[in-house]
């Protein structure tokens with residue numbers, strides 16, 4: 249626990265001006281709809297400012313990858329909540345010691361690189377492998393002058409009901425994968441870029 253707390257306090261935010269915090273609960277202390285065997289839950293909270301969902305995804309996906317690297321299995325839990333009310337509550341992440349930490353690449357069901365970008369670019373592989381709510385993979389990248397413009401897929405009206413809170417978190421998660429694989433060069437900026445048909449502009453990155 250102390251290693252995890254230490255890591256969280258040093259994780260990089262996407263937007264430094266958004267305050268966020270967390271609590272750690274046991275299984276009995278949270279509401280979860282499906283059966284989970286994980287013993288612990290990170291409850292994530294944030295100040296509600298522009299891009300706060302992308303920021304939570306970005307910060308805590310770094311934590312997810314770190315936990316994975318020290319043998320702690322984990323999963324984002326959209327279908328769960330804290331007991332009691334806190335308007336800052338965003339989402340839970342389940343975690344606990346896991347027996348099997350490795351996984352074949354062939355087990356990942358993901359869109360092709362050409363579907364998540366204007367043209368194939370191997371540098372986007374870490375984003376391609378990112379987890380997302382109901383595996384919706386809502387990220388889309390377009391080559392720009394010195395990096396990529398990042399977009400979020402606009403879902404149809406039915407899917408939007410379910411995914412509207414989670415898809416921005418998913419985009420933050422994919423950006424965390426690009427940050428972790430390009431630690432020294434990664435930069436995120438919001439520029440004056442228009443939405444394109446079917447996609448909402450989120451920001452621009454250098455990797």
Ligand SMILES: Cc1cc2nc3c(=O)[nH]c(=O)nc-3n(C[C@H](O)[C@H](O)[C@H](O)COP(=O)(O)O)c2cc1C
Pocket residue numbers: 282323324325326327328355356357378379380381382383414417418421
């Ligand atoms: C924001 C978010 C919320 C999620 N919520 C749940 C959940 O409530 N229950 C669950 O079983 N998995 C949940 N997941 C896990 C995804 O379903 C999973 O990552 C995706 O289907 C891809 O599967 P894979 O990561 O095993 O390749 C969530 C993932 C994300 C990123």
